[in-house]
Each structure stands twice: as structure tokens, then as C-alpha cells.
Amino acid sequence: MIPNLSEFKNGKILLVDKPWGWTSFKIVKKIRSFILNATTTIKKEKLKIGHTGTLDPFATGLLIVLTGKYTKKVNEIQNYKKVYTGIIKLGCETLSFDSETEEYNFSSISHITPQLIKKISKKFLGEIDQYPPYFSALKTKGKRFYEYARKGIKIVRKSRRIKIYKFHILKIGIPYIKFFIECGKGTYIRSIAQDFGKALRSGAYILSLRRERIGNFSMSCSSIELKISKKFPCYLLD
Numbered sequence: 001m002i003p004n005l006s007e008f009k010n011g012k013i014l015l016v017d018k019p020w021g022w023t024s025f026k027i028v029k030k031i032r033s034f035i036l037n038a039t040t041t042i043k044k045e046k047l048k049i050g051h052t053g054t055l056d057p058f059a060t061g062l063l064i065v066l067t068g069k070y071t072k073k074v075n076e077i078q079n080y081k082k083v084y085t086g087i088i089k090l091g092c093e094t095l096s097f098d099s100e101t102e103e104y105n106f107s108s109i110s111h112i113t114p115q116l117i118k119k120i121s122k123k124f125l126g127e128i129d130q131y132p133p134y135f136s137a138l139k140t141k142g143k144r145f146y147e148y149a150r151k152g153i154k155i156v157r158k159s160r161r162i163k164i165y166k167f168h169i170l171k172i173g174i175p176y177i178k179f180f181i182e183c184g185k186g187t188y189i190r191s192i193a194q195d196f197g198k199a200l201r202s203g204a205y206i207l208s209l210r211r212e213r214i215g216n217f218s219m220s221c222s223s224i225e226l227k228i229s230k231k232f233p234c235y236l237l238d
Contacts, residue, residue, distance in 0.1 A: 002035075002038050002039060002226065003039070003236070004039055005035070005036075005039040005045065005047070008035055008039065008047060008067045008068055009047065009048075009067070009068040009069070010068050010069055011066070011067060011068040011069040011070030011071075012066075012067045012068065012070060012236060012237070013064065013065075013066060013070060013217075013236075013237040014031060014064070014065040014066075014067070014226070014234055014235065014236055014237075015062060015063075015064060015065075015217060015218075015219060015221060015223060015234070015235045015237065016031070016062070016063040016064075016065055016232060016233070016234045016235075017060070017061065017062065017063075017219050017232055017233045017234075018055050018059070018060055018061060018062070018063040018232060019060060019231055019232045020057075020058060020059075020060050021057055021058065022057060022231075022232065023057050024051050024054045024055050024063055027051070027063055027065070027232065028049055028050060028051055028065055030228065030229060031049065031065055031228060031234065032047060032049050034226070034228045034229075035047060035049075035067070047067060047068070048067065048068055048069075048071045049065065049066070049067045049068075049071065050065070050066060050071050050074060051063055051064060051065050051066070052064040052065075052066065052073075052074050052077040052078055052214070053077075053078050053082075053214070054137050055211055056098065056100075056190070056209065057100065058096075058098050058099050058100050058206075058209070059086075059098075059206075059208075059209040059210065059211065060208075060209070060210045060211075061084075061209075061210040061211035061212060061219075062211045062212065062213065062214055062217065062218060062219060063211075064077060064214055064217055065234075077214065077215065077217075078185055079185050080185075080214050080215030080216075080217075081165060081182055081183065081184060081214075081215060082182070082183055082184075082187070082211060082213065082214050083180070083181070083182050083211070083212045083213040083214075084180075084181045084183070084189050084209060084210065084211050084212060085170070085178070085179065085180050085181075085209075085210050085212055086178070086179060086181075086189065086206055086207070086208050086209035086210060087176055087177065087178050087179075087206070087207040087208045087209075088176070088177040088179060088193045088196060088197075088204050088205070088206060088207065089175055089176055089177075089204065089205055089206075089207040090109050090112060090174065090175040090176075090177065090197060090200065090202050090203070090204050091106060091107055091108070091109040091175045091202055091203060091204075092104065092105060092106045092107065092203045092204075092205070093105045093194070093197065093203035093204070093205055094205045095134065095135065095149065096133065096134075096135035096149075096190070096205075097133045097135070097188075097190035097191060097193060097194045097205050097206060098135075098190050098193075098205055098206040098207075098209070099205070099206070099207055099208070100135065101135070103205075105203050106203065107201075107202045107203045108202065109174060109175055109202050111201070111202075112174060112200055112202060114172045114174075116200065117169060117172055117177060117200070118169055120196065120199045120200055121167050121168075121169050121179075121196075122167075123199060124164050124167050124192060124195075124196065125164050125165075125166075125167055126163065126164065127161055127162070127163050128161075128162060128163075128164065129159040129160070129161060129162075130159060130160055130161075130162050130187070130188065130191050130192070130195070131157045131158075131159050131160075131191060132145065132157055132160065132188050132191060133145070133188055133190050133191055133194070134146070134148070134149040134154065134155070134157070135149045135150075136188065140155055140156075145157075160186055162183065162184055162185075162186050162187045163183065163184035163187075164181065164182075164183050164184075164187070164192075165182040165183060165184070166180065166181065166182040167179065167180070167181050167182075168180040168181075176207065189206060189209055190205070190206050190209075193205055193206045219233075219235070221235070221237060222237075223235035223236055223237050224236045
């Protein structure tokens with residue numbers, strides 16, 4: 001049974017398994033429309049709703065959506081540790097640091113061994129400086145980074161201090177590396193892949209990425225499924 005609108009206004013937590021190709025904004029818009037259509041006949045009814053951290057269009061996994069008074073918890077949840085798994089491809093780069101754009105700048109990977117990969121991965125543990133991708137939702141001069149990038153305009157990026165708590169190499173089948181990362185707020189896994197490639201003296205980018213957990217939230221949390229869309233599962237926490 002779908003809660004009434006007043007319950008959503010008081011605050012609900014929705015866990016979305018975001019599919020590949022969808023933007024976080026599109027997911028939130030879809031959920032807002034579903035809630036208003038299912039709980040009220042007043043077409044212009046207002047409802048506060050938002051997510052707790054953008055998940056790239058070409059990534060999948062956990063997106064937390066908050067409604068009503070719970071939207072005040074956005075900053076709190078954004079500070080939680082996040083867990084990702086994914087695959088890095090070596091030997092080339094992309095402008096977006098993931099599979100959104102075409103491969104280019106191909107380089108040799110003949111010198112790369114499993115031992116070297118594991119050795120380099122240890123250098124990414126702890127607090128490190130990171131430059132965000134050109135294709136990101138960060139803003140400068142009133143525009144998103146990706147708006148400049150898609151026009152071929154390079155902007156000045158400032159490095160940010162981030163923290164990597166765990167970085168495990170799960171499987172190696174050169175040129176592919178499967179990994180597990182637990183990180184702090186503001187970490188771009190795409191930039192980790194880009195920098196990892198540089199450290200190996202080879203290009204690299206994120207071929208696939210999935211967000212598994214945010215704090216204690218995961219898709220395995222006890223919840224009720226909302227039949228919002230066949231394209232993505234959405235669950236309402238009890």
C-alpha cells in the first residue's frame with residue numbers, strides 16, 4: 001500500500017537501484033511524478049524531494065532519495081562512507097573518464113603486471129588530492145563542468161582532498177581490473193581510474209561502476225517495493 005501524501009511530506013527514505021544510462025535527476029523526477037499521481041488529485045501539489053549524491057548516468061546501483069522533512073538529512077547522508085565495485089580498463093583513455101565518450105590516447109600495457117597493479121593500488125589509500133572530472137555536475141561561473149566539456153572547453157579545476165579507506169583489487173585480466181573501493185565524501189571513482197592509469201604509465205578509464213552501499217544503506221535493507229517503473233526497482237524503507 002502506498003503511503004498518503006502527508007506521510008511523504010513528513011519524510012520517507014527511498015532506495016533506488018539506478019540503472020545504466022539514467023541520470024539521478026531523471027530518477028527523482030520520475031519518483032516525484034509517481035508519488036503525486038498516486039496520492040493526490042491536486043496536480044500542483046508541492047513535495048520536497050531530492051537525492052543524497054549524484055550517481056553518474058553510466059554507473060548503476062544505490063541512489064538514496066529523500067522526501068519531505070527528510071530532505072534536511074541530505075548533508076548528513078552525503079558524509080557517510082560509500083562503497084563501489086567496478087572495472088577499470090587499461091591502455092586508453094576517454095574524455096569523460098568512463099564509457100560515455102569514445103576511447104582515445106591508446107598506450108602500451110606490455111609492462112603492466114598483476115604485481116605492479118597491486119603495488120600501485122596501495123598508493124591510493126588514505127588522504128589524497130584529486131581533480132574532479134571535466135564531465136561532472138560541479139559548477140563554475142554558473143554552469144556545470146560537463147556543459148563546458150561537451151563544447152570542448154577546458155576549464156581550470158581545483159584539486160580536492162578526499163579519503164580512500166579501502167581499495168582492493170578483486171580480479172585482474174589485463175587490460176581489465178575489477179576493484180572494490182570504500183571512500184569518503186566527494187570522491188570521484190572516475191578520477192581514481194584516470195590517476196591509476198597515469199601511475200601505471202598507461203591510460204585508464206572506468207568501464208563499469210556500481211555503488212553498493214552508502215553508510216548502512218544498501219539494496220539489501222528491509223523495505224517495501226514501490227511499483228514506480230519496470231526500468232528500475234525502488235524501495236521504501238519501513
